[in-house]
Amino acid sequence: GWTLGLAQFANSTKGDPNALLVVGAIMVAGIEQNKPQISLKDVTPIARLFTEYNVIAVRKDSPYKTLDDLIKDFKAKPTSVTFGGGSKGSIDHIGIAELAGKLDVPVNKVNYIATGGGGEIVAQTLGGQIKVLTGGYAELGQYIKNGQIRVLAIGAPERVPGIDAPTLKESGYDVIIGNWRGVYGAANLTAEQRKEVTDAVVAASKSNVWQDNIKTNAWTESVLTGDDFGKFVDEEHVRLRAMLVKVGLL
Numbered sequence: 001g002w003t004l005g006l007a008q009f010a011n012s013t014k015g016d017p018n019a020l021l022v023v024g025a026i027m028v029a030g031i032e033q034n035k036p037q038i039s040l041k042d043v044t045p046i047a048r049l050f051t052e053y054n055v056i057a058v059r060k061d062s063p064y065k066t067l068d069d070l071i072k073d074f075k076a077k078p079t080s081v082t083f084g085g086g087s088k089g090s091i092d093h094i095g096i097a098e099l100a101g102k103l104d105v106p107v108n109k110v111n112y113i114a115t116g117g118g119g120e121i122v123a124q125t126l127g128g129q130i131k132v133l134t135g136g137y138a139e140l141g142q143y144i145k146n147g148q149i150r151v152l153a154i155g156a157p158e159r160v161p162g163i164d165a166p167t168l169k170e171s172g173y174d175v176i177i178g179n180w181r182g183v184y185g186a187a188n189l190t191a192e193q194r195k196e197v198t199d200a201v202v203a204a205s206k207s208n209v210w211q212d213n214i215k216t217n218a219w220t221e222s223v224l225t226g227d228d229f230g231k232f233v234d235e236e237h238v239r240l241r242a243m244l245v246k247v248g249l250l
Contacts, residue, residue: 003027003030003031003034003036003038005021006021006023006027006031006036006038006039006040006043007036007037007038009021009043009184009186010038010042010043010186010187011038013186013187014186014187014188015186015187015188015189016186017185017186017189017193017196017197019185019186020046020183020184020185020197020201021043021183021184021185022181022182022183023040023181023182023183023184023233024179024180024181024182025091025178025179025180025236025240026086026090026091026179027040028040028233028236028237028240029089029090029091029094029240029244030089031237032237032240032241032244032250033089033244033249033250040184040233042187043184043185043186043187044184044185044186044187044189044194045182045184045185045226045227045229045230045233046182046183046184046185046194046197046198046201046225046226046229047182047183047198047201047202047205047223047224047225047226047229048180048181048182048222048223048224048225048229048232049181049182049183049201049205049221049222049223050180050181050214050219050220050221050222050223051156051178051179051180051181051219051220051222052136052137052138052178052179052180052181052217052218052219052220053136053137053154053155053156053160053176053177053178053220054085054091054092054095054134054135054136054154054155054177054178054179055134055135055136055137055140055144055151055153055154055155055163055165056070056132056133056134056151056152056153056154056155056168056177057125057132057133057134057140057144057149057150057151057152058070058125058131058132058133058149058150058152059125059126059148059149059150060147060148060149060150062131062150064131064132064152066152067152067153067166067168067171067173068171070132070152071103071173074100074103074105075103075104075105078100078105078106078109078110078111079109079111080111081111081131081132082111082112082113082129082130082131082132083096083110083111083112083113083130083131083132083133083134084112084113084114084115084121084124084125084129084130084132084133084134085112085113085114085115085117085121085133085134085135086114086115086116086117086121086135087114088112088114088247088249089244089247089249090114091177091178091179092117092134092135092177093112093114093247094177094240094243094244094247095134095155095175095177095178096110096112096134096177097110097112097243097246097247098175098177098243099168099173099175099177101246102173102174102175103173107246107247107248108248110247113129113130115130117135117139118135118139118140121133121135121140122140122143122148122149125149126148126149132152133149134155134177136179136217137154137160137162137163137217137218138217138218138219141217141218151163151164151165152165153165153166153167153168153171154166154167154168155167155168155175155176155177155178156176156178156220157169157176160218160220161215161218162215162218163218178220180222180236182224182229183201185197194226198225198226202223202225205221205223
C-alpha cells in the first residue's frame with residue numbers, strides 16, 4: 001500500500017509545488033521489503049516533523065508490574081512471552097527484535113504476533129493471546145486512559161509529557177522504538193519552490209492547531225529539513241534494512 005502510493009505520487013505530481021506526501025519509518029521499512037521501482041530518491045525531501053514513540057504495555061491485571069518483571073521473564077523463557085504489534089516488519093516488530101538483541105535473546109526466540117494494531121491488538125491482549133503489546137500512543141491512548149492497559153515503558157530517548165512511564169533507556173535498556181513522520185514534495189521542484197514549500201510546512205508546524213495535535217497524541221517534535229532530512233532517511237534505510245535481515249524478512 002505505502003509503496004503503491006509513493007509510485008502514484010511520484011509519477012503524477014512532477015514539478016507541482018502544492019503536492020505533499022506523508023512518509024515515515026514504516027514506509028522506509030516497506031520499501032526495503034518490497035524493493036519497488038520508485039523510491040524516495042525519486043521525490044523531494046522537505047521535512048521530518050515529529051516522532052511517535054512506542055509504548056510497551058500490558059493488560060491491567062498482568063503479573064508484570066514493572067518493566068523489570070517482564071524482562072526477567074523474557075530472558076528466562078523467551079518464547080513464553082507473546083508480544084503483539086503491527087504487521088511483520090513493522091516498527092513495532094523491529095523494535096521488539098532490537099530489545100531482544102540488547103538482552104542477548106535470539107531473535108528467532110521472539111514470539112511476535114502480528115495484528116492490525118489499535119483495537120485488534122488490545123482485544124487480543126485483554127483476551128490473553130498477547131501478554132505484551134507495543135504501539136503508538138495515538139492508537140492506544142484511549143485504552144490507557146480508561147485503565148484497560150497499563151504502560152510499563154516508552155521507547156523514547158527521554159520521558160514524554162502525558163505518558164506516566166519510564167523510558168527503556170532510563171530503565172537500563174538502550175533501545176529507541178518510534179515511528180517518525182515527515183513530508184516529501186514532488187519530483188523536479190526548483191530550489192526556490194523547495195524552499196517555499198519547506199518554509200510553509202515549518203510554519204504550519206508552529207500553528208496552534210498543530211501544537212494541539214502534538215500534545216493530544218503525545219508526539220515528540222523532531223523537525224529536520226531539506227538535505228539533512230534526506231540524509232537522515234538514507235541512514236534509516238541502512239538501519240531498518242539491517243533489522244529486517246535480523247528478523248528474517250530480508
